[in-house]
Amino acid sequence: MKASSFRYIFPEPFNSLKRNSWMSVAAIVTMAITLLLCGVFWLLVMNINANATMMESQVEVKVFLADDATEADSISLKTNLESLAGVASVTFVSKEEGLDTLIARFGDKDRILAALGSNPLPDSYTVTATEPEDVVQIAEAAETMDKVQAVRYGQGTVENLFATLNWIRTIGVGIMVLLSVSAVLLISMTIRMTVIARREEIRVMKYVGASNWFIRWPFLLEGMFIGFLGALIALAIVLFSYDKLIDYMVQNLIFLTYISLKDVIFQTSAVMLFGGIVLGALGSIIPMRRFLKA
Amino acid sequence: MIIQMTNVCKKYEKGKAALNDINIEIQKGEFIFLTGQSGAGKSTMIKLLFREILPDEGQIFVANRSINRLNNVEVVRLRRNTGVVFQDFRLMETKTVFENVAFAMKAIEEPWFLIKRRVPEVLEKMGIGDKADSFPRQLSGGEQQRVALARAVINRPMIILADEPTGNLDPDTSDDLMNIFSQINAEGTTIIMATHDKRIVNEKRKRVLALKGGELVGDAVGGWLL
Numbered sequence: 001m002k003a004s005s006f007r008y009i010f011p012e013p014f015n016s017l018k019r020n021s022w023m024s025v026a027a028i029v030t031m032a033i034t035l036l037l038c039g040v041f042w043l044l045v046m047n048i049n050a051n052a053t054m055m056e057s058q059v060e061v062k063v064f065l066a067d068d069a070t071e072a073d074s075i076s077l078k079t080n081l082e083s084l085a086g087v088a089s090v091t092f093v094s095k096e097e098g099l100d101t102l103i104a105r106f107g108d109k110d111r112i113l114a115a116l117g118s119n120p121l122p123d124s125y126t127v128t129a130t131e132p133e134d135v136v137q138i139a140e141a142a143e144t145m146d147k148v149q150a151v152r153y154g155q156g157t158v159e160n161l162f163a164t165l166n167w168i169r170t171i172g173v174g175i176m177v178l179l180s181v182s183a184v185l186l187i188s189m190t191i192r193m194t195v196i197a198r199r200e201e202i203r204v205m206k207y208v209g210a211s212n213w214f215i216r217w218p219f220l221l222e223g224m225f226i227g228f229l230g231a232l233i234a235l236a237i238v239l240f241s242y243d244k245l246i247d248y249m250v251q252n253l254i255f256l257t258y259i260s261l262k263d264v265i266f267q268t269s270a271v272m273l274f275g276g277i278v279l280g281a282l283g284s285i286i287p288m289r290r291f292l293k294a
Numbered sequence: 295m296i297i298q299m300t301n302v303c304k305k306y307e308k309g310k311a312a313l314n315d316i317n318i319e320i321q322k323g324e325f326i327f328l329t330g331q332s333g334a335g336k337s338t339m340i341k342l343l344f345r346e347i348l349p350d351e352g353q354i355f356v357a358n359r360s361i362n363r364l365n366n367v368e369v370v371r372l373r374r375n376t377g378v379v380f381q382d383f384r385l386m387e388t389k390t391v392f393e394n395v396a397f398a399m400k401a402i403e404e405p406w407f408l409i410k411r412r413v414p415e416v417l418e419k420m421g422i423g424d425k426a427d428s429f430p431r432q433l434s435g436g437e438q439q440r441v442a443l444a445r446a447v448i449n450r451p452m453i454i455l456a457d458e459p460t461g462n463l464d465p466d467t468s469d470d471l472m473n474i475f476s477q478i479n480a481e482g483t484t485i486i487m488a489t490h491d492k493r494i495v496n497e498k499r500k501r502v503l504a505l506k507g508g509e510l511v512g513d514a515v516g517g518w519l520l
């Protein structure tokens with residue numbers, strides 16, 4: 001097919017949108033909802049990933065001493081910790097220093113002390129691993145040592161976060177697949193109506209020897225255009241509401257990191273628009289295969 | 295030789311053959327009448343020639359090439375070399391006369407300047423130059439068939455296949471249309487016309503292929519053979 005022939009093809013999708021306006025609107029809305037959820041889901045996963053990565057990169061293990069640990073216990077524990085593989089440094093943190101850190105992070109010394117009564121923190125060691133992967137191993141070894149009350153490290157949170165992420169991912173993918181299928185079906189129903197409305201024209205085109213692609217392109221374009229419009233609507237909603245949502249989250253869940261929109265705007269737009277166009281094209285291939293056989 | 299059929303058989307589903315062992319040769323520029331009673335196999339023959347259907351047995355050659363096995367591009371080429379006209383016109387009701395005819399040129403991707411020039415010329419030649427902006431429902435049967443014929447010839451095919459083009463027309467209108475067919479034929483286009491209009495066949499005195507129950511029972515120049 002000649003590229004210049006697109007001048008004959010381009011007006012057709014618009015004619016069809018006018019002709020099947022209600023059907024087209026339904027298809028566009030379904031597409032918009034599908035892609036909106038895809039977009040929200042995509043941003044959610046990116047944010048969780050960012051948090052997970054941040055925590056995962058932490059290489060600290062806190063080893064808390066038992067309350068009855070003596071000076072000698074403390075020193076032998078330090079030696080034992082230093083002898084573990086993958087340990088970069090071991091630093092003593094007294095219970096007073098520990099409280100200071102806590103206050104520095106959450107503010108308001110009086111409130112914390114009032115809540116806690118007296119300083120409940122034990123003395124501790126902060127063990128730094130050379131590699132994030134060594135953290136779990138170090139923590140497990142430390143737990144078995146004498147006079148150790150508790151061991152804390154970021155990994156536990158990371159594991160929970162990854163579990164949540166997987167869970168969200170599974171449900172999200174499931175919902176997206178279902179929605180995508182319905183969007184594709186709705187588009188294919190719309191295109192089918194166009195095929196039926198243009199049955200006569202298709203027959204004439206075949207009789208006079210139009211090439212297959214000349215016959216197919218209008219339907220393909222119509223599907224892609226519906227997908228594109230749906231994606232535009234979804235994208236507009238995402239772009240408009242993301243910052244507001246993040247503002248709200250930042251005020252309420254301060255200790256998490258958030259991705260700012262301007263860092264992901266290009267990716268998100270590309271993914272959604274491309275997704276819309278691809279789903280639209282898929283939706284038009286189905287009726288074409290069935291009705292436009294050679 | 296522009297068309298040749300050798301031992302062509304065609305059977306629809308089960309039942310007896312719609313065409314049985316047909317052997318014919320048609321030269322370039324001939325005017326052929328396909329005659330026979332209803333159900334004799336005329337339409338089947340026309341459909342085989344523009345490859346709407348395929349034969350069960352035998353070979354069909356158009357311009358010395360077998361059309362039994364063609365890829366998409368070759369089917370497109372065959373269709374561009376063959377114009378078709380039907381008893382029921384098959385015009386697009388929502389398009390004007392001009393648009394109906396222009397549609398056939400757009401479909402084979404001719405440039406717009408050529409379409410603008412050639413469509414009015416051909417409409418003029420068909421005697422409906424003043425109807426360009428009318429819709430099919432605003433035209434008489436004879437005028438509609440002229441639009442259909444204009445659409446069939448606009449891309450200058452070598453062959454015109456017409457399946458009872460005068461079937462819905464009164465005698466005078468039929469004669470006018472037949473004169474246009476004769477004119478197209480005189481310009482070198484091969485015409486194959488299925489008809490059961492005895493009067494026309496007897497008047498025109500062209501080669502007649504007579505079918506009966508799917509068999510070729512006559513092939514001679516002259517009048518109605520059955």
Ligand SMILES: Nc1ncnc2c1ncn2[C@@H]1O[C@H](COP(=O)(O)OP(=O)(O)OP(=O)(O)O)[C@@H](O)[C@H]1O
Pocket residue numbers: 306307312330331332333334335336337338339490
């Ligand atoms: N699509 C089809 N399916 C099954 N049988 C068919 C089909 N088309 C035609 N036939 C049968 O094939 C035979 C030839 O039909 P064809 O249409 O070629 O006849 P015809 O000569 O054109 O008749 P008419 O003058 O009525 O148009 C008939 O017996 C008809 O019933």
Ligand SMILES: [Mg+2]
Pocket residue numbers: 336337338457
């Ligand atoms: Mg017939």
